[in-house]
Amino acid sequence: MPFRCIIVSKMGKTYTLVELEEKANTIREDIIRMLEHAGSGHSAGPLGLADIFTALYFAVLRHDPKNPDWEDRDVLLLSNGHTVPVRYATMAEAGYFPKTELLTLRKFGSRLQGHPERLRLPGLETTSGPLGSGLSQGCGMALGFRMDKQLHRHVYVVMGDGELDEGNVWEAAMLAPKYGLNNLTAIVDRNNIQIDGPTESVMPLENLKKKWESFGWHVLEIDGNDIDAVIDACAMARAITEKPVCILAYTIPGKGVDFMEYDFHWHGVPPNHEQAVKALHELRTLGGKIRGEHE
């Protein structure tokens, strides 16, 4: 993978890689605050996805935070809806809505429902939570764009790896290559955990690369916590036109918070106050290596 210092987003904005890494860190801090305040929700997945979402919203996607329904926008579907805190935090960082609203997550009357609802918050492309249906919807949207000759619009579907236990995913995995949907990119968050434990003990998924390839997809394997690698893979995915592309993004669940990393017990629980303080300290001090501004 080539290493870039300067990134030019699809929307013409310029960032240094360090700036994007700082954004991802800010998004992680917001995720911790949101989850602590909500008192329920999922920690590991959103933290692990922060780099992918930073790459998508600040470099990859054609989108306009001030005009969420922009008719030329790319589409990002979040199939594993339980990781939506990362999407909310990234959308707020991108300017879709004020950051103060993030603390309404999971509260009565909030636009930030526990699982994302399209009709509640502009910028969410669909409603999700029950697993396995995002890729099919992505296929439908990609087919619709093709019928309308809107091939400049690309569909990205972020999925969990535990979600791949769902049969619905593989129904869609057969359909996309059948119709040669090169305007569709699947991004699998391969963090190796799900609620009941490691994916390979709950329901073995490997060999995932061979599985997707045998279904007719072009597979890219990347470090999903490397923003540069995510941007690069998404660019490559758009350049590959003969097949739909599946990006297997290997991520660390709970990334950035030492006591959460790799631990499946953090899949579906939020930090309490003490844990949140500890997590925020760690995120702000690069794991205690530097002194934080808040100290």
Added chain:
Amino acid sequence: MADLHLVDIRKKLEMAPTRAGFGKGLVKAGELDENVVAACADLTASVKMDGFAAAFPDRFIEIGVGEQNLVTVGAGLALVGKIPFVSSYAAFSPGRNWEQIKTTICLNDVPVKIVGAHAGLYTGADGATHQMLEDIALMRVMPGMVVMAPCDSVEAEKMTLAMAKDKRPNYMRVAREATPVITTPETPFKIGKAYVFSEGRDVTIIATGTMTFPALEAAESLYKDGIDAEVIHVPTIKPLDEVTILKSVRKTGCVVTVEEAQVNGGLGGAIAELLGENHPVPMKRIGMQDHYGESGTPEELLEHFGLDAKHIRMAAHHVHELKQ
């Protein structure tokens, strides 16, 4: 009823399956609006989507045998402005994919048109696995879903055209076997409206789908028995035309519901809920009484499970007596 332009059911009736009406309507809807698209789960000819597939090959998607994929691809198409008709046998769609319909179609509020073919006992010889009797209940309980059952192929065609213009999620059930054609192109149809097909003052018979014809037959024989039955055809089970139904039941004081589906949660359930809260009267629900079907001819099955004109007539006598 002259203004409804119905066929005289005492004469020899033309026979056609409701699924054929759907197929015709779908081609017309496709001609009228290029955003109308169709997807099918390996039953294209059987659910009568073959005409559309031939006319608009670029707007037809063959999903294969995957009903979860069928409705979720449909949701995706609708999210980008298409009006997708998605069809399989009702036993599989919405029989298998209820949660996907809830989350991706109804909670999303996108205009996906789900057509459940081979619904009801008219599926006959295929047996219990393929006789979908729970679809009305499954779809009726879902907020935002419009639930419909045409009485004949002519109405099915009109219903399909109306669905293409409706902005809501819709479910329509159609039957496999040919059934009598009792309406004409001039007969009115509007989503959400119930129609008094035969006026009477002694008992209200409320029927949906293919059971409207035997309800009319029963009304004929009841007239000979000295009971003047009113027959209301309810093509839209949800939202229910409460005004038309309450007006009739307030007049007659007793009611029989008739459907080719489970009465629990079906049309019978819907009418019981309406009348229980607004105007309780003696009531009998004709339909499947918490049973599964079995193989047989439609006639054998309708007779066995008590869904024919004879049983409707008996039920009408029963509630009429209770009233007095």
